Amino acid sequence: MSVSELFYKLNVNFNYVVAVTLFIIGLYAMISNPNLIKKFMGLNIMETSVFLFIVSSGAITGGKAPIIGEGLSSGTVFVNPIPQALILTGIVVAMSTTALALSLMIKLYEQCGTLNADKIKELK
């Protein structure tokens, strides 16, 4: 594969490349950071990256919302609405996970006085 071909592929699949990069950044943040809140922010980045991946897979440049109405010609391009509907559910799930994790962190902070994972391990 030549360099120009590589750049072409990067350009066409730009959203997917960004999604996977974000996923890896999130994973790194989650593993490397001892602070529990930062760990969880890493997880949220990972969640967002997956959502970006799914939403962008349904998008078409210049596509219209798939609603039947006036001004439609036979050549009208529609975006796929299903990924957006899926991600709406995904966001709700991510929000509840975050809420549960934050409430657990409040409990942990009350009991241990720290949110540093290494120090909590020592306290046991």
Next chain:
Amino acid sequence: MVEFSRHCPVLMTVTFLIGAVLTPIVSRSRKKFSFWWAFFVSLLGLFFCFCAVWRLYTVGPISYWLGGWEPPYGIEVYFDYISTITLLMTALGVLIIVYSNKYIRHDISEEKLPTYYSLVLLLLGGMVGFSVTGDMFNLYVFLEILSLSGYALVAITGEKLTAMASFKYLVIGAVSSLCVLFGIAFLYNVTGSLNMADIAFRLQQTQPTTTTYVALALFIIGFSVKAAMFPLHIWLPDAHALAPSSVSALLSGLVIKVGIVGILRVLYCVYKLGGSVDFTVVTNFMGWLAAITILVGAFFAFFQDDIKMIFAYSSISNIGYIIMGISLVSFSQPERGYLGMVGGLIHIFNHAIIKSTLFLCAGAIIYKTGFRKLSDLRGVGKKMPITCGALTIAALSIAGIPPTAGFICKWYIVLGAIEFGRLIWAGVLLVGALFVFGYYIKIVNAIFFREPVEPITQVDEAPLSMLIPIVILATGCLIMGVFAYIPLNVIKPAAATMLGLPPTYLP
């Protein structure tokens, strides 16, 4: 009746979910009422489940279109042979709710009772929905419902260590769910469909690409975390041992099986044997990991002193048996994997019953004595004969002593491994069984053949509402072994359909 039973797979899921939402409302003025409500809801769910299973074995698999939309467009609920596991889930759910009535009040304040029962019902609803759905995204949503209620249940007592165990479980579990979602996104990009049967059909039509394989890898990783397979098992011991015992029974008996059901669904319902994707490389790899899982779980269990820690590590070991059984498949000759598949599937049922018995017995002992270490529990069998008798039956059963439930599954898996020519796997299985025998003998020796010392001499038998579920489950361990043809008749069609053979197939 036939017309009504068509709706049962949906009805039982909805019963649990609505019941869970209504629990805090119906028990607003009287918190103790939440138990009776949860009991009623789970009995109703069990009834619907019975109807659905009855229809499955008289009429055939149930395909239900939600809202009347045709399958590739709408959401399909598909009750097939593997969905029979819902019967196990609802029945165990009823028993564990009965057990919780006395037990959980010891651990949590009365204020929290509705929360507890609400979460238990949500967990059951999530698991039932997961097992009956025929839609990939629905699978993910139910996976998250059951996982989130599981994380919350681990931390429900609010003790110091449980919050950290729950957090660890949450972070690892959330990443695994994300892997599953990522896999669904990849498959959706390849096939443009979310319906499992439709995806399977479209995958067979096309040549597999890298994306198809990446999706498979993501599914296997995601579900292996939920099932606690070897390198991904680190969350399990803390979460299962520190949770209240009724929750441990649910988590160890049922929630880790959900990961197995997910693997079964993806491998044998979506990718399918004989399709365009040859996944025997994956199953072979899983089988080797399962062999390591058996040894690692058994090895660590051997050196634990905490009675619930032993059971938690033993769960890891048993997950290894199940995965070994279901991964003994050959791509071109599906009938060669039949015996292993029967063994793996039946071990899902038997391990659920045995491990819930063990955890409920451990809960009863901890409830009465307040101790959880074997060294403190010497001679407790003389004071609590029924509980410890049940514990002994379950321990013999999990070690695989012939007239009990554990024997039949290990027998089938060993036969499957030998038939497949994997003598090392069969050897590992036998070594694992020896280890299991060792550490359960250690438990039985400590509780029965040592003299009780001061605090233990004061205790008496557990209350009746805790004894009834324990005795029923212990009897179940014996029945599943002595009358093994009953579960075998139920499992054999499931194993055959998993391998793409007709349900009436006999080797």
